[in-house]
Amino acid sequence: MKTRRFAFAAIALLAMLFAACNKDTHIHVDESQLVGRWVKSGTQEYWRYNTDRTGVTWDASEDITEEESNLTYTWSIDEDVLTHIFRGAMDNQAVPKVYTIKEITSTTMRWEDDYGLSYTLIKADTK
Amino acid sequence: MKKGMKKGWKIALISLGSLLGLVVLAVGIVLWQVFTPSQLTRIVNNLASRYVNCETHFERVDLTLFKTFPDAGLRIDEVYIVNPVEGAPSDTVARIGSLTVGVDVKRFLKEKEVVVHQVLLDDVQASLFVSADGSSNYDIFPKGDDDSTKSAFSLDSLPDIDLRKVKIGNAKAVYRNLQGGIDATVDDLDLALVGTLREGRVDADLDIEVDGIDLATSDSLGNSTLAVVLADLDLDLEAEGNLDEVDGKLKLNVENGRLNTRGTDMVNERLQASRHDLFSVTLPFSADLRQMCIKLDESRLAIDEYALKLQGKASLAQADRPMQVDVSIHNSENDPWQVKSLLEIVPAQFTKALDGMDVDAKVAFVATAVGTVSDSTMPVVRAGVTLSDGRFYSPKLLPYKINRVSADLDAILDMGKGGTSSVAINSFKAHTRNTDLSLTGNVDDLLGDMHLDVALKGSLPLEDAKPMLPDTLPVVADGKADLDLHADLKMSQLKAKAFDKMKANGTIKLRQLDVTYDSIHAVAPDLDVALQLPARKYKGKMAEVHVSGSTLKVDMNTIHANLSRPDINVGVNDITREQIAAAVELSLEKSVAALDSNNIDLSALSLSGSIRMDSTQDNILRKYNPSLDIDLRQTKVQSPILGEELYINNLDFHYTPELCDIADADIKLGNSDLQLYGSVENLEHWLSHEKMLTGELNLTSHYTDVDQLMDMFSGMGSNPDTLEQMREEDNVPKEANPFIVPRDVDFMLHTHLKRSLAFGNDLGDVAGSVTIKDGVAILDQIGFVCKAATMQLTALYKSPRPNNLFVALDFHLLDIQIDELLDMIPAVDTLVPMLAAFDGNANFHLAAETFLDARYQPKMSSLLGSAAISGRDLVVMDNSSISQIAKLMQFKSWKDKDNKIKIDSLDVELTCFRKEIEVYPFLINIGKYHLCASGKHTLDNQCGYHIELLKNPFLAKIGVDVRGNISKPSISLGQVRYADLYKPEKQGVVEKRTLELKRMIREALEANVR
Secondary structure, X not given: OHHHHHHHHHHHHHHHHHHHHOOOOOOOOOHHHHOEEEEEOOOOEEEEEXXXXXXXXXXXXXXXXXXXXXXXXXXXXXXXXXXXXXXXXXXXXXXXXXXXXXXXXXXXXXXXXXXXXXXXXXXXXXX | OHHHHHXXXXXXXXXXXXXXXXXXXXXXXXXXXXXXXXXXXXXXXXXXXXXXXXXXXXXXXXXEOOOOOOOEEEEEEEEEEEOOOOOOOOOEEEEEXXXXXXXXXXXXXXXXXXXXXXXXXXXXXXXXXXXXXXXXXXXXXXXXXXXXXXXXXXXXXXXXXXXXXXXXXXXXXXXXXXXXXXXXXXXXXXXXXXXXXXXXXXXXXXXXXXXXXXEEEEOOOOOEEEEEEEEEEEEEXXXXXXXXXXXXXXXXXEEEEEEEEOOEEOOOHHHXXXXXXXXXXXXXXXXXXXXXXXXEEEEEEEEOOEEEEEEEEEEOOXXXXXXXXXEEEEOXXXXXXXHHHHXXXXXXXXXXXXXXXXXXXXXXXXXXXXXXXXXXXXXXXXEEEEEEEEEEEOOOOOOOOEEEEEEEEEEEEEOOOOOOOEEEEEEEEEEEOOEEEEEEEEEEOOOOOOEEEEEEEEEEEHHHHHHHOOOOOOEEEEEEEEEEEEEEEEHHHXXXXXXXXXXXXXXXXXXXXXXXXXXXXXXXXXXXXXXXXXXXXXXXXXXXXXXXXXXXXXXXXXXXXXXXXXXXXXXXXXXXXXXXXXXXXXXXXXXXXXXXXXXXXXXXEEEEEEEEOOOOOOOHHHHHOOEEEEEEEEEEEEOOOOOOOEEEEEEEEEEOOOEEXXXXXXXXXXXXXXXXEEEEXXXXXXXXOOOOEEEEEEEEEEEEEHHHHHHHHOOOOOOHHHHHHHHHHOXXXXXXXXXXXXXXXXXXXXXXXXXXXXXXXXXXXXXXXXXXXXXXXXXXXXXXXXXXXXXXXXXXXXXXEOOEEEEEEXXXXXXXXXXXXXXXXXXXXXXXXXXXXXXXXXXXXXXXXXXXXXXXXXXXXXXXXXXXXXXXXXXXXXXXXXXXXXXXOOHHHXXXXXXXXXXXXXXXXXXXXXXXXXXXXXXXXXXXXEEEEEEEEEOOOXXXXXXXXXXOOOOOOEEEEXXXXXXXXXXXXXXXXXXXXXXXXXXXXXXXXXXXXXHHHHHHHHOOOO
């Protein structure tokens, strides 16, 4: 029993050590870099960012057009953190999606979520 | 002695005779010598110039004793009267071959008075002429000094006349009046007159025979107005008696002749060829010449063989009285006129309308004319006409004969000022095949605004009525109609179609009716139609009709109806108006109707209200503008459109063009029983596609099969062809039958459903509002109970395309067993997989939306959702993953004595975006231990979760990562992330943002919980 408690304490200590050493690098993203229509690499999943900080995403592979799409959002960028707030048809629905932009050029953008999953988007057009 | 006596007488007589002969001889010699023809001729010629203004010539004048014996006569041969007038056909006015005048010698010798007894004219030719300026060639006598000195004519002033012999033989005369437009010729006139007027007593006998008379008149333009040719005219007049009581007889016969008035021949060939005299009159009379009165007794007037009996009296107008008439006229009752042969002598112009018709009857009539003739009055004529054995046949009008026509009419004709004329139809009957009609009544003001007050009765097989209908009217009728109709109206009302001023009523009893009109076929064993004009029941209406019967079967195209005890009341306003308005009442008992595959079976229907027709409208509601109260009982409706049977136990509603007010509807539709009340608006605008159909209804139900109702009403209001086209364009599989929300409607249902079945779930006490608005269905905060949990659902469903349906939910489950939640909504296990590890009650809030395909399968790329779960006193269920985590975190020690891990509280916020479910950091309190967990997993079972021990007796902070396939994850120690999450004083930007997002999600979700 004592051995186990010791082991648990040791793990907890190690965990605190890991937590203390956690440090990320950030990039600065300009809003204008986002404006335009993007498509997720290898899919027909589109993302549009408007200058008024609204946007819409849709997946044409499921027979949904941009005009029909329900996935409209407002977006904001804070350094490299890209926050989307989706408002559903019901007024009481708010769905945030937060990604960290790891890389952005005029043609590509790469996101990463809090759990390490990353996505690459390719700019389809600038409007 | 005797011998001597005889001889003496003989000698005396011979002597006297010789003396007389000597005297006569002496007188003759004296006359012969003194009044020689030459001397007489000279005397007369000289005297003539005194009495006439024109040239005269007397060829020879001679005395005669023998021709005029016992009167002394003066015979003049070759009398010429010559008076040239410009334009006259001849200068000679008259030529008389021989003129003899016999004078009473005794009166002349005794009293020096010339009394003419005889006037004999022979071989007379006259040519009388009136020029255009009015001067005539026979105006040959000198004018008197002063006409004003002449006394008024009086019969008593006439001298005694003793005409013992007046004869005119072989007279011919021509008369031409250019001023009056008259041409006349008399040919071979022979006249004989014997007459005396002595001391106020007249005795005369006049015979006139004329071979021919021609008379022609023309108007100022020279157009013929009258042409008369009479042949063999014979007139005989006898009169005898005192001037105040002359009895006599007038006979006039005209064997033949012609009469043409303004181009119309009044005497046709049939009449000319008749063996009967053209015209004959026999007038026995008694006259008072002083009073100018005449009395006729059994007189006879005849044209051809048609004779009238005439009797009565007449008096000519006098200074102190107008002309008066009191006569009667009739034909023989025993020998009535035959109309057919009578029509043969009527000029063709007047019988054109009868061409092609066979018309006949026996006519007898008797008429009287009584009254005065003045400027303002005329004799009143009363006539009784009897018609019998009549028949009528006109193939063009009717394919069958009308016979047994009989009539009994009494007419009154008053042509005077203010007088009215009328006909009393005592009876009028006619028969054809199986039809009997009779007419009675009165027709007043015959010559003015005719007023009819008549009653028509009859029995009429309907097939007999067909020929009376226009050929273009596609009606075939069988059955029988018993008519009993009465009308009281004026011709002016008929002409003006002033039906509101007419009166009429009656019944038409239709029996064994079988009528086809165009595509409508109706059968009724008995149908009574009652008419009333003006309406009595419906005040202010022009007319009303009441139709009732035992049954009425109607087929119209694909509509088939069998109605029991139809009872229909209709009151209409003036039907001549463009917009006919009617009050309507209808009741039916057990009745059935079918339209294609739609069937209606009702027990009772009552309908009352009004309609206002506007034929300019296409929309059926605008065409009739109904305002109706309808009560429908125990009615079954089967329709492929509904799919399920609709049973109307009771439907009570009031419809107006603005509003349909459903007072009470108790119906069963498929598996659902529905009780409805409320209102529907804009129905007529909706039919014209101008406005949406709007309504607000309150619905209660013991059981409602929502799934079934959705199937029934899917696509309502959309064009089926358009829907099918959309399905094809959207590549919708045939087996898929998505619910298409009705368009162009805006309905709100306030529901309270005690039990219902929705999406396979049994729900209880469903209450809330359901809105269907132009292709969008909204369930607004519907509360219900399912599996002992209280729930609230707000949902939105749109069907813009059959293969792209949109659904959004706002769902709240309060105090529900977690296992029942997962059982009821399996998708929750997908969204929150770790929820299955807990046991106990929880509150569940979910908002989600997605597009669905035609099979209701979600299109995951459009899925957006958020959920919040709160639980207290939960128990962690054993499974391998939990055990592994617990093992790592020494959970075993956290187990209670029941060997279960109990959680004090649990608050989870999660979102769903496409295939990603993200669980925001949440706190789990297990006794002295506080854990925080968060993570993300995908719907393809990949996960990345992080669990962290925040508080424990050892003050240790341990993080565990759970990654990989969710069913068999890889669990390992991980980095500590949330050590400061619930320590406000130490929260960084990330922690604050995380908590803000959590708060936003939960507050939004809980905002609508009632």
